[in-house]
Structure formats: structure tokens, C-alpha cells
Amino acid sequence: xxxxxxxxxxxxxxxxxxxxxxxxxxxxxxxxxxxxxxxxxxxxxxxxxxxxxxxxxxxxxxxxxxxxxxxxxxxxxxxxxxxxxxxxxxxxxxxxxxxxxxxxxxxxxxxxxxxxxxxxxxxxxxxxxxxxxxxxxxxxxxxxxxxxxxxxxxxxxxxxxxxxxxxxxxxxxxxxxxxxxxxxxxxxxxxxxxxxxxxxxxxxxxxxxxxxxxxxxxxxxxxxxxxxxxxxxxxxxxxxxxxxxxxxxxxxxxxxxxxxxxxxxxxxxxxxxxxxxxxxxxxxxxxxxxxxxxxxxxxxxxxxxxxxxxxxxxxxxxxxxxxxxx
Amino acid sequence: xxxxxxxxxxxxxxxxxxxxxxxxxxxxxxxxxxxxxxxxxxxxxxxxxxxxxxxxxxxxxxxxxxxxxxxxxxxxxxxxxxxxxxxxxxxxxxxxxxxxxxxxxxxxxxxxxxxxxxxxxxxxxxxxxxxxxxxxxxxxxxxxxxxxxx
Amino acid sequence: xxxxxxxxxxxxxxxxxxxxxxxxxxxxxxxxxxxxxxxxxxxxxxxxxxxxxxxxxxxxxxxxxxxxxxxxxxxxxxxxxxxxxxxxxxxxxxxxxxxxxxxxxxxxxxxxxxxxxxxxxxxxxxxxxxxxxxxxxxxxxxxxxxxxxxxxxxxxxxxxxxxxxxxxxxxxxxxxxxxxxxxxxxxxxxxxxxxxxxxxxxxxxxxxxxxxxxxxxxxxxxxxxxxxxxxxxxxxxxxxxxxxxxxxxxxxxxxxxxxxxxxxxxxxxxxxxxxxxxxxxxxxxxxxxxxxxxxxxxxxxxxxxxxxxxxxxxxxxxxxxxxxxxxxxxxxxxxxxxxxxxxxxxxxxxxxxxxxxxxxxxxxxxxxxxxxxxxxxxxxxxxxxxxxxxxxxxxxxxxxxxxxxxxxxxxxxxxxxxxxxxxxxxxxxxxxxxxxxxxxxxxxxxxxxxxxxxxxxxxxxxxxxxxxxxxxxxxxxxxxxxxxxxxxxxxxxxxxxxx
Numbered sequence: 001x002x003x004x005x006x007x008x009x010x011x012x013x014x015x016x017x018x019x020x021x022x023x024x025x026x027x028x029x030x031x032x033x034x035x036x037x038x039x040x041x042x043x044x045x046x047x048x049x050x051x052x053x054x055x056x057x058x059x060x061x062x063x064x065x066x067x068x069x070x071x072x073x074x075x076x077x078x079x080x081x082x083x084x085x086x087x088x089x090x091x092x093x094x095x096x097x098x099x100x101x102x103x104x105x106x107x108x109x110x111x112x113x114x115x116x117x118x119x120x121x122x123x124x125x126x127x128x129x130x131x132x133x134x135x136x137x138x139x140x141x142x143x144x145x146x147x148x149x150x151x152x153x154x155x156x157x158x159x160x161x162x163x164x165x166x167x168x169x170x171x172x173x174x175x176x177x178x179x180x181x182x183x184x185x186x187x188x189x190x191x192x193x194x195x196x197x198x199x200x201x202x203x204x205x206x207x208x209x210x211x212x213x214x215x216x217x218x219x220x221x222x223x224x225x226x227x228x229x230x231x232x233x234x235x236x237x238x239x240x241x242x243x244x245x246x247x248x249x250x251x252x253x254x255x256x257x258x259x260x261x262x263x264x265x266x267x268x269x270x271x272x273x274x275x276x277x278x279x280x281x282x283x284x285x286x287x288x289x290x291x292x293x294x295x296x297x298x299x300x301x302x303x304x305x306x307x308x309x310x311x312x313x314x315x316x317x318x319x320x321x322x323x324x325x326x
Numbered sequence: 327x328x329x330x331x332x333x334x335x336x337x338x339x340x341x342x343x344x345x346x347x348x349x350x351x352x353x354x355x356x357x358x359x360x361x362x363x364x365x366x367x368x369x370x371x372x373x374x375x376x377x378x379x380x381x382x383x384x385x386x387x388x389x390x391x392x393x394x395x396x397x398x399x400x401x402x403x404x405x406x407x408x409x410x411x412x413x414x415x416x417x418x419x420x421x422x423x424x425x426x427x428x429x430x431x432x433x434x435x436x437x438x439x440x441x442x443x444x445x446x447x448x449x450x451x452x453x454x455x456x457x458x459x460x461x462x463x464x465x466x467x468x469x470x471x472x473x474x475x476x
Numbered sequence: 477x478x479x480x481x482x483x484x485x486x487x488x489x490x491x492x493x494x495x496x497x498x499x500x501x502x503x504x505x506x507x508x509x510x511x512x513x514x515x516x517x518x519x520x521x522x523x524x525x526x527x528x529x530x531x532x533x534x535x536x537x538x539x540x541x542x543x544x545x546x547x548x549x550x551x552x553x554x555x556x557x558x559x560x561x562x563x564x565x566x567x568x569x570x571x572x573x574x575x576x577x578x579x580x581x582x583x584x585x586x587x588x589x590x591x592x593x594x595x596x597x598x599x600x601x602x603x604x605x606x607x608x609x610x611x612x613x614x615x616x617x618x619x620x621x622x623x624x625x626x627x628x629x630x631x632x633x634x635x636x637x638x639x640x641x642x643x644x645x646x647x648x649x650x651x652x653x654x655x656x657x658x659x660x661x662x663x664x665x666x667x668x669x670x671x672x673x674x675x676x677x678x679x680x681x682x683x684x685x686x687x688x689x690x691x692x693x694x695x696x697x698x699x700x701x702x703x704x705x706x707x708x709x710x711x712x713x714x715x716x717x718x719x720x721x722x723x724x725x726x727x728x729x730x731x732x733x734x735x736x737x738x739x740x741x742x743x744x745x746x747x748x749x750x751x752x753x754x755x756x757x758x759x760x761x762x763x764x765x766x767x768x769x770x771x772x773x774x775x776x777x778x779x780x781x782x783x784x785x786x787x788x789x790x791x792x793x794x795x796x797x798x799x800x801x802x803x804x805x806x807x808x809x810x811x812x813x814x815x816x817x818x819x820x821x822x823x824x825x826x827x828x829x830x831x832x833x834x835x836x837x838x839x840x841x842x843x844x845x846x847x848x849x850x851x852x853x854x855x856x857x858x859x860x861x862x863x864x865x866x867x868x869x870x871x872x873x874x875x876x877x878x879x880x881x882x883x884x885x886x887x888x889x890x891x892x893x894x895x896x897x898x899x900x901x902x903x904x905x906x907x908x909x910x911x912x913x914x915x916x917x918x919x920x921x922x923x924x925x926x927x928x929x930x931x932x933x934x935x936x937x938x939x940x941x942x943x944x945x946x947x948x949x950x951x952x953x954x955x956x957x958x959x960x961x962x963x964x965x966x967x968x969x970x971x972x973x974x975x
Contacts, residue, residue, distance in 0.1 A: 036469070049807075067469040069884055074660075074677035078885070081674065155934045164665035186931055189662055194799060195743060199616040201932060214798035214809075214819050324665060339905040343647050350654055353669060363935045367666035370923050374654045381647035388643070396904050401700030405900065408696055408872070409893035415876050416886030428873060435872045439699050441865045450866050454873050461508075462515075468881055 030090055030267050031064040037257075038094045040079025042072040046210035046291055047128070047255050051095045053287065054125060057278045062270075066093075075165070076100030077111065084118040088260040090267035095125070097255040098167050102310040106318045107165040116311055120263055121303040123272045124256035125279060126293035129228035130171050130206040131235060133221040137200055142224050143244045146204060147179045156182025157203040160193040162211075165323050168193070170314065171206035171227050171251035173321040178246045197221070208253050209234055209292025227251045234292045250313070254296070256303055272300055333396045336389025340382045347378025407438035423474035424463065428455050479605060482832050489833030490840055495538050498531070499837050502539035503844050506546020510562045511554050513691075514683045514878030533817055534830050538837045540808045541791070545597065545838065548787045549845045552589045552780055556582055557856060558871050560691040562878075565783035567686050568751040571910055572768060572775030574694075579771050582857045583715035588725050588773055590849040591717070592781035596733040597842030600788035603737055605835050609824070612796040615741045620929040621939050623744050625949035627922045630749065632953050633756055634914050645911045648902075652915025655680060659920075663927045675887040682748075683882065685916060687875050688892040689909045693899025695868050715853050717773070725777035728758050732781030739782075740789025743799045746921070750786035751779035752914050788838060795819050795831065 037055050039048050048070065055066040071079035080100045086092035101115045132143070140146040150157045157176075161169035164187050176183035186202055194212070196202045198220055205212075206227060213234070215221040223238045229250045231240055241249035257275060259268060278284055279295040288295050351372055360366030411434035418427035432451040436442055462468045489495065509515050531539075551563030556573035569589065576585040603611075618626075634649060658669040659679025670676035717725070732754040739750040758778040759765045768775050793799040798819040800806040812819055817827060824831045859867070879888050902909055933939035941947045 069469055071884060072678075073883065073885075074674045077677075078674050078883075158932055163662070184931060184934070186928060187662055187665075188928075192744065195616070196619055196932075198797065198799075199619060201619050218798070220797075335904075335906055339644065339907055342901075342905065342907075343651070346651065346654070350669070357666060357668060358664070363930060363937060365923075365927050365930070367661040367664045367668060371654065371657050371668060374650055374657070377650050378647065378654065381643065381650060384643060385647065397906075398697065398904065399700045400904070401696070404696045404699035405897060408692070408699070409897055412692075412872065412876055412889050412893040412896075416880070416889035419880060419886060428877075431873060431876060432869050435869045436865065439865050439868065446866065447869075450869060454870055458873060458877060462877055462881075465508075468877075 030270060031062055033091065034065040034067055035090070036092050037066050037068045038079050038083050038092065039068055039070050040072065040076035040094070040096055040100055042070060046208075046293075047095070047097060050126070050288060050291060050293060051255070053284065054275065054278055057281070057284065058271075058274055061274050061278065075104060075108075075163070077104060077108070080104075080115055080119075081113055083258065083260055084113045084115070086260050088120075088262035088264075090259065090263050090271075092260065093122070093271070094119070094258045095255055096258050097128075098253045098310060098314075099165070101258075102307060103165055103167070103170070103314045103318060105311070106315045107323060109324070116307065118261050119258040120261050120268060121300055121307055122257035122259055122268050123275045123300065124254060124296045124298060124303045124306065125275065126256075126288055126295045127228060127252060127254045128208045128210065128293045129226045129232045129252040130167060131209050131212065131216075131223045131232070131238065131292075132175070132204060132206055132225040132227065132241070133197070133212055133216065133223050134204045135197055135200040135202075136220050136222055138203065138222075140203070140224070141222060143241075146224065147181060149203070150176075150179065150181030150183065156184060158184045158186050158201075160197045160202045160205040160207075161185060161187050162190050162193050162207070163187055165318065167251060167253045168206050168208070169323065170317045170321060172204070173323075174249065174251050174317055175206070175241070175246075177320070178249065206251070211292075213290075213292050228294075232292070233289045233294050251317075254306075254310075255293075256296075268300055334389050335394045335396045336385050336392060338389070338396075340384070340386030340389055342382070343378050343385060344382025347375040347380075347382055349375075350378065351375035401438075401440075404438045408435055411435040411438065419470065421474060424459070424470045424472050425455055426473065428458060482828070483605065483836060485828065486832030486834075486836035489534065489829050490538070490837040494532075495535055495833065495837060496840070498535045498539040499542050499841050500844060502542020502544075503546040503841050503848065505539075506543035507550035507553075507845065507848065509543060510547030510550025510552075510566075512878045513554070513560060513562050513687050513875050514880070514882045533812060534833050537808060537812065537830065537834055538841075541834060541838060542841045544805065544808075545784065545787050545841060546845055548784050549590065549593055549849055552593075552776075553586060553849075553856060556585045556589065556776070557860060558691065558867070559694040560871060560875060561686045563747070564682050564686070565747040565751050565779075565786070567690065567748060567913060568755050568779040568783075568910075569776055570690050571755065572770070572772050575769065575771035576773065576776065577860065581771065581773075582860060583853050584717040584721050584773065585776050586853045586856060587715070587717045587850065588721060588777045589780040590846055590853075591722075592725065592729040592732065592777045593784035594842050594846040595729050596736060596781040596785035597788055598839060599733050600737055600740070600785050601835055601839040601842070603789065604792055604838075605832075608792050609796045611741050612792050615743065615793060616797070617945060618742055618744065619943075620925040620932065621943060621946040622949070623742075624922055624925040624929055625940055625946040625953070627918050627925070629949045629953040629956065630753060631915070631918050631922065632956050634752070634911060634918075641906065641908075644907055648907050648909070648912040649915040651907075652912035652917075653919035655685070655912070656916045656919035657923070662924050663931070673887070675885060675891075679920070680891065680916075681879075681882065681888060682917070683879060684888050684892045685895055686913065687879060688895025689899030689902070689913075691871060691875055692892065692896025693903055693909075695871065696896060696900040697903055698864065698868070715857060721773050724773055727761075728754070728774045728778035729781045731757055731761075732778035733785045735778075736782035736785025736787075737789045740786040741792050743790070743793040743797075744921075744925075745786075746917060747783065747786065748913075748917050750782040752917070754778040754782035784842075791834075791838070795823060795834075 039051055041048060052068050055068050058066045071082055076099050080096060083092055083094040105111055105115060134140045134146060140149050159172045161172060169185060172183060193205060197205050209232060212221055216223050223235055225241050225244055226232045226235060226238050227241055229242060257271060276297040279297050285295055354368050354371040357368030358366035359368045411431050414434060415427050415431040418430055429451055432454055433447060436447045463470060547563055548565065551561065551566035552569045554560040554562045555566040555569040556577050559570050559574040561567040561570055573585045576582065658676060660667050660677050667677050735754045735757065736750040739745045755775060755778060758774045759768045762774060794805050800809045809819060876889060879892055882888065899909060929939050941950060
């Protein structure tokens with residue numbers, strides 16, 4: 001072949017190479033290029049930071065960058081919808097939590113997707129229990145006193161929450177129902193919930209442990225119960241609601257990895273194994289526990305059945321509380 | 327009466343306020359209103375919409391009385407092409423990538439101006455693209471693919 | 477002299493080579509982030525997360541803090557030069573800073589902004605050192621009723637922002653209030669005016685609105701004007717503030733610092749309230765308020781000092797109460813948590829190196845920024861000599877990238893384009909945008925706090941006058957209305973006799 005022909009052949013080969021669609025999803029080849037990890041909440045929150053921690057380790061472990069992208073908005077629905085519509089080739093993943101996955105389907109009318117069927121669970125990273133906190137000066141150092149105050153005070157108690165339909169709101173509702181007291185819901189946008197609670201203007205709050213850890217440690221907020229089934233490793237001295245006489249009470253948050261429905265099984269398994277290994281590492285475990293998250297892990301099926309249970313539980317609570325997001 | 331409307335600053339301002347307020351009240355009419363002591367989500371928008379209508383009426387009539395003209399020239403081209411360039415950038419970012427989207431943005435936005443010299447714009451585009459890639463992608467680490475294939 | 481000992485200790489921590497470098501890196505990065513609209517916490521995190529986890533918590537905090545207040549310095553630069561507010565709080569600087577630039581006085585504007593910011597930063601560093609925890613406790617006394625009354629007072633006083641045409645300004649305030657209702661209502665969960673578009677469920681972004689109305693609207697207006705072809709600003713005057721400038725600015729700087737410190741300590745106030753308030757106060761105490769909006773240096777000196785004071789003093793609720801006031805701060809909080817440090821009153825005693833090292837480093841950072849920014853003024857003003865036909869695409873490019881970076885969402889860009897057109901129309905119709913922005917910022921907070929206060933009081937409206945602080949603001953509001961009405965009535969009589 002003359003020089004011109006060789007040149008042409010080289011260009012043609014290059015052109016064909018560029019034309020080829022995305023990399024194959026064969027598990028040993030995966031990941032062959034950077035992976036997007038979508039987080040449906042704003043950058044800087046504890047979940048976001050813990051996700052970034054895990055993603056950094058994933059990048060190191062699997063050899064290609066796992067880039068975290070924040071797509072906040074609409075209670076997590078914008079980011080979730082984005083991943084639902086993404087190509088299930090393993091290069092778009094998501095870290096999501098209880099709200100958008102298990103609650104929003106019931107809370108929002110006309111949600112244009114179904115997070116239970118449109119997303120494949122990969123692995124549960126951690127449980128983030130809610131802790132029932134009261135202001136330090138409120139004279140309600142334990143659950144019994146709080147309930148007593150609720151029955152005695154005119155107008156009932158008031159509680160802060162991080163928003164309508166959040167686990168913070170719904171857990172408080174569950175508590176008020178179970179204890180048979182009047183409790184008025186005072187919703188806030190995210191972290192604003194703490195100001196009035198710290199000042200004693202509100203009586204209690206179910207908050208995720210990471211968000212109130214600083215205040216518990218400084219003594220301004222008293223933890224009187226945790227909402228998980230087992231005691232939290234971050235607050236081992238605090239009893240669970242179940243221990244305090246409310247059987248079956250489990251109302252916490254959690255977060256985990258998800259992939260669009262139809263992502264190849266080998267990819268999911270590889271990710272699952274990698275994350276399981278990562279969260280067992282001592283430094284990662286320590287940081288999570290300090291922040292208030294209990295690492296979980298486990299196989300994808302365990303996560304899926306957990307989600308199904310959560311969905312049914314929250315469906316009931318949302319309907320009873322009458323909360324809606326129109 | 328008709329001639330007094332064209333370029334009548336206050337008349338059109340008043341109309342804008344009036345119809346915005348009316349539109350707001352129309353959209354918000356089904357939101358739960360509640361009472362003054364227990365306001366629903368519809369209370370505030372309805373009240374504000376009503377206030378805007380009132381303001382709109384006052385300003386419209388003032389405009390009909392005073393007829394102050396609108397100042398300054400208009401560029402219809404700038405009004406249409408410039409927003410279009412921004413929209414195009416938004417549309418192209420995901421399917422085409424950072425660099426093609428930027429290129430389109432520079433060219434189309436430059437085209438909305440009065441003075442357009444192709445070679446100049448080309449150089450400007452190259453300069454801005456190189457600067458942006460260096461600053462945002464490499465320097466600040468924003469995770470946008472430079473050119474999207476497939 | 478415990479304070480002296482603490483400060484000396486702080487210097488020893490902050491002046492280590494490592495921490496100085498982190499401070500410098502933070503300030504530089506912060507300036508860059510501030511200059512570019514929209515880019516803020518995201519770029520910070522994307523860039524720093526790997527580093528933040530591996531360097532010492534003191535270093536990480538110093539760097540993040542540097543970024544945070546560095547952004548305040550940077551944000552005013554583009555606001556003055558091309559009417560592009562790089563940070564939320566820089567919007568007010570556009571009002572008089574940009575006209576100053578158009579008059580060839582960009583240099584003095586930039587200079588005064590830097591000097592005022594430095595003064596505010598220095599004073600606030602002392603305030604934090606001396607009064608930090610005590611002030612934080614006071615801030616806790618502000619509940620929803622107090623916030624509502626405060627904002628009501630601010631809104632009423634905003635009628636003074638009226639540049640001549642009071643009716644239109646008030647109408648624009650209402651327009652802003654209405655735009656602020658777009659999104660999800662906190663108290664009921666209802667999505668208002670979102671037209672089923674998911675992106676509108678969280679409301680209109682402030683950056684989108686400000687960049688669209690101010691920067692884009694201005695560009696469209698300029699493009700239509702053949703007189704403005706060629707070079708943007710023909711004559712660039714002296715680069716530094718004159719003695720007269722400095723004399724005029726001294727009062728505003730001091731007042732701005734006090735105002736900014738006040739709002740900074742209250743975690744429930746956003747970043748732009750301090751600068752808006754300072755602007756209004758300056759306009760009120762000025763002997764010739766008509767100069768405002770046309771290039772009055774007081775309109776730059778006051779708000780710039782206020783927003784830097786506000787930014788620095790917001791550290792108080794963060795360090796002593798653990799309440800972050802913005803995205804970048806939430807990041808700092810998170811970084812602390814990851815490192816195993818829980819902010820709160822105990823931080824001062826358990827990690828004095830962190831607390832005092834940070835405080836001293838804040839002052840050093842302010843000094844660095846002053847030293848960095850003053851020589852840069854020459855560079856920035858020479859940018860204005862670039863022919864406009866090449867300058868404005870550059871502005872558009874940086875605005876678009878910045879806005880897109882906030883949520884990686886093209887919809888934000890469509891919205892910006894829409895507000896650009898709207899901003900242009902408003903200019904033509906002589907509807908001032910500043911009152912609208914103020915309404916937009918205050919409105920949602922007022923409504924939220926009003927309804928929340930009523931919820932908490934179980935429907936008892938007396939809650940607004942029951943507590944002293946809230947009562948004070950309500951009385952002040954009534955006073956302002958009375959004071960305003962008197963001269964207005966007198967003026968109207970004069971105006972009628974004039975005509």
C-alpha cells in the first residue's frame with residue numbers, strides 16, 4: 001500500500017475507534033472510564049461528604065475516578081429522575097436516601113417515575129438513625145417526662161422538622177400517635193430547624209444524628225431516645241424507642257448506592273463487593289460512626305427487601321399523617 | 327388615545343403589573359387560602375397579586391395622564407439572539423460537551439451585537455475556550471466532559 | 477489580659493508556613509470563586525475534598541475560611557466593572573459601583589471596596605475574639621416573631637430605596653415578594669407557581685435572577701445603543717480613591733461594619749440583607765440622596781463593609797453554636813465533623829489552637845486580600861478598555877458556566893435568559909430592579925416566619941408584641957412610616973406648586 005493508502009487506513013481505523021459507543025460493561029473491564037455518582041442533595045451536607053469519602057476510596061480501589069455530582073431539588077426528585085432516565089451501563093450511579101426512595105412516591109401526587117421499580121439497589125452504605133432530642137433547659141430529661149409534659153401542657157408540644165414528609169417529620173408524628181399526645185408540627189428548611197429548638201421555643205425533634213452531634217456533645221441538646229431498632233454505635237448509651245416501651249418503632253434515615261434499572265448484574269456485584277470492603281476499613285468506619293452513621297453493607301437483595309419494608313411502613317405513616325406535597 | 331399608548335412608559339409598566347398580578351391570582355386561586363390567623367399557602371400570593379393589580383391600575387392611569395416616553399434605543403436582535411445563545415449553551419452541554427457548547431455560545435452571542443467580525447470572534451472563541459477549560463475544568467475541577475461522544 | 481495571650485497563641489498557630497500557605501491558597505481561590513457568578517460551594521468541594529480529608533483540620537478550616545471571605549472581595553469586582561454580581565451580597569455594590577465604573581471611576585470604587593472590607597474584617601475579628609460566645613447566646617433570643625418584625629421593618633424602610641418614583645418602587649417590591657413565593661411553601665408543602673416544572677419546585681435561584689436582571693439586561697441595553705460601540709469606557713480616571721473619596725467613605729464604612737456585624741450574628745438572615753440595609757441607611761443619612769444610583773461612593777463603601785462584616789461574623793454562630801449560615805459554611809462544619817471535631821462552646825476550650833488560630837488567620841487573610849486586590853485594580857480597569865464587542869461574550873461565557881455549575885441544570889440557564897429579557901424591559905419601563913430584589917429576598921422569609929410564629933403561638937397574634945425585641949422592631953416600623961409620611965406630604969405640596 002502506498003503512503004497515502006496507509007494514512008487513509010490509519011485515519012479510518014481511528015475514526016472507527018472513535019465511533020464505537022461506550023465501553024463494554026463486562027465486569028473485569030468495568031470501570032473503563034470515570035463514573036458519575038449523582039447525589040440528590042446539595043453539596044456540603046453530611047451525607048454528601050460521607051458519599052464523597054466512599055467515592056474517593058472507590059476511585060482508588062477500582063482504578064477509575066468516581067465523580068460526585070450534586071443534583072439537588074424538589075426533595076431529591078430531580079436527581080432521582082435524572083438517574084432513572086440514565087443509561088443502565090454502570091457509568092451513572094446514585095447515592096440516595098429514604099426520602100426520595102421510600103417516601104416521595106406516596107407523598108407526591110403524580111411522581112413521573114417509580115423509584116422502587118426504576119432503580120436497582122446496589123448496596124446500603126449506612127443507617128442514619130434519628131435521635132429524639134430535647135433542649136437542655138426544658139426539664140424533660142427522658143421520654144417519660146416528655147410524654148408527661150405533652151399531656152399536661154396546654155396546646156400540646158411543638159416539634160421541629162427538616163421539612164414536610166421528611167423522616168424527621170414522620171418519625172415525630174409516629175411518636176405523637178404512639179404516645180397519644182398532641183404535638184404541633186413546625187416545619188423548617190433543613191438546618192434552620194435547630195435554632196428554635198436550641199432556644200427552647202420548640203419542645204423536641206427527631207433529627208438525624210449527624211446534624212445534632214455537635215449540640216449533643218456540647219450539651220445544649222439532650223438525646224433521650226434513638227429511632228432505630230438497635231442502639232446506635234455513635235450514641236451507645238441512648239436507649240431505643242423500642243426499649244422504652246414502643247414496640248416496632250423504627251423510623252430512621254439511611255443512604256445507599258443505586259443504579260438505573262437494568263444495569264448489568266456483574267457491575268452491581270462488583271460495586272457491592274467494593275463498597276462492602278470499604279466500609280469495613282477502620283478509618284472509614286470511625287469517621288462514619290463519629291458522624292452518626294452506622295455502616296451496614298450486605299448483598300443487593302438485602303437492601304432491596306429492606307427498601308420494600310421501608311416503603312410499606314412510610315406509606316402507612318404518610319397516609320395517616322395526611323402530609324402531602326402538592 | 328392610540329398614539330399616546332405607544333412608547334408610553336407608565337402605561338406599559340402599569341399594564342405589566344396589572345396582568346402579572348391578575349395572572350398570579352388566577353394561578354393561585356386553588357391554593358388553600360386559610361384565615362388571617364392561620365394562613366394557607368394561597369393567602370400571601372393572592373394578597374400580593376391583588377396589590378399588584380392595584381398598583382398597576384394607578385400606574386396605568388398615571389401613564390395615560392402624563393405620557394412619558396420610553397428612553398433609549400432598542401435592539402431587537404440583541405433581545406432575541408442573546409437569550410437564544412444562552413439557551414443553546416444549556417441544551418448543548420450534556421449531549422455535545424463543554425467545548426462545542428462554549429463555541430456555539432461565543433459565536434451566537436457575538437452575533438447579537440452590532441459589530442461582528444468573523445476572524446475576531448474565532449480568536450475570541452479559542453481564547454475563551456482555552457481559558458475556561460483551564461480555569462473551570464482543570465483548575466476548579468468541575469466535572470464536565472469536554473467533548474461528548476456517543 | 478487573657479485575650480492578649482489567646483491572640484499571641486493564635487498568631488503562633490496561624491503564622492506557621494503551612495497555615496499561611498493554606499490561607500493564601502484559600503484567599504486566591506476565594507477571590508476567583510467570588511468573581512465568577514454562581515460558582516461557590518460546589519467548586520470548593522470539588523476541588524478540595526480530597527485535600528480537606530488529608531490535611532490537618534486547622535489547615536482545612538483556615539483554607540475554607542479563606543475561600544469564604546475571599547469570595548466576598550471577589551464578588552464586588554465584577555459587580556463594579558460590568559454589573560455582574562459574582563456573589564449574592566455583591567448585588568448592592570452594582571447599584572453605585574457600576575455607574576462609577578461607567579464614569580471612569582472603577583479604580584476608586586474597587587479601592588474603597590477593598591479598604592472598607594479590610595476595615596470590617598479587622599473589626600469583626602476583634603468582635604469575635606472578644607464577644608463571640610456571648611453574642612451567640614443573644615442571637616438565640618431571635619425567634620420567628622423577632623425575625624418577622626425585623627424584616628417587616630426592613631421592608632418598610634425599603635420604601636426609601638425609591639429612586640424618585642415611589643409608586644413604581646413599591647410595585648417592584650411587591651413584584652419581588654411575589655417572585656419569592658415561587659417554589660415549595662415550607663409550612664404546607666404546597667408547590668406554588670411551579671407549573672409542574674420540577675426545577676421550579678425550589679424557587680427561582682437568586683443568582684439566576686440577579687445575573688439575568690442586572691448583567692444580562694445591561695448587556696442587552698448596551699447592544700442596542702450605537703453610542704456605546706467600540707470601547708466600553710473611554711476614559712479611565714485615577715486608579716485610587718482620592719482624599720475626598722476617603723473622607724466621604726469613612727462614615728459609611730463604620731456604619732456598614734456595625735450593620736454587617738449585627739446581621740452576621742443572626743443565623744437566620746441571608747447574605748444580602750446586611751448590604752441592602754447599609755445602602756438604605758447611607759441613602760437616608762446622606763445630604764444628597766439623589767446621588768445614589770448614579771455613582772455615589774458611599775453606596776459602595778457602606779455595603780461592601782457590611783457584607784464583609786456579615787460574612788465574618790457569621791462564623792460566630794457556626795463556631796459557637798454549630799449553625800452554618802451558608803453552603804460553604806456547611807462544608808466547613810462537615811469537614812470539622814469528618815476530622816472528629818464538634819463545633820460548639822467546648823471548641824474554645826478543647827481545641828484552642830483551632831479557634832484562635834482560625835480567628836487570627838481570618839485577620840491575616842483579610843490583610844492578604846487587601847494586598848492582593850489593590851495592585852490588581854490596574855489590571856481590572858484595563859479590562860474595561862477592551863472593545864465591548866469582545867468583552868460582552870466573555871461576560872456571557874463566565875456567567876453561563878457559573879450558573880450551570882450550581883445544579884448542572886440547563887433549566888437555570890433558560891430562566892436566566894428569561895430574566896435577562898425581563899430585566900431589559902424593566903429598564904425601559906423605568907422599573908427599578910433593586911427594590912424587586914429586596915422584596916425577593918425578604919418576602920419568603922417574612923411569610924415563613926410569620927406563619928411559623930403563629931403556628932408556635934397556636935394562633936395568637938399577640939406574640940409579635942409580647943416579647944421586647946419583636947415589640948421594639950414593630951414600634952420602629954410604625955415610627956418609620958410616620959416619619960416617612962410627613963416629608964412626603966410636604967414634598968407633594970411643594971411639587972404641586974412647582975409644576
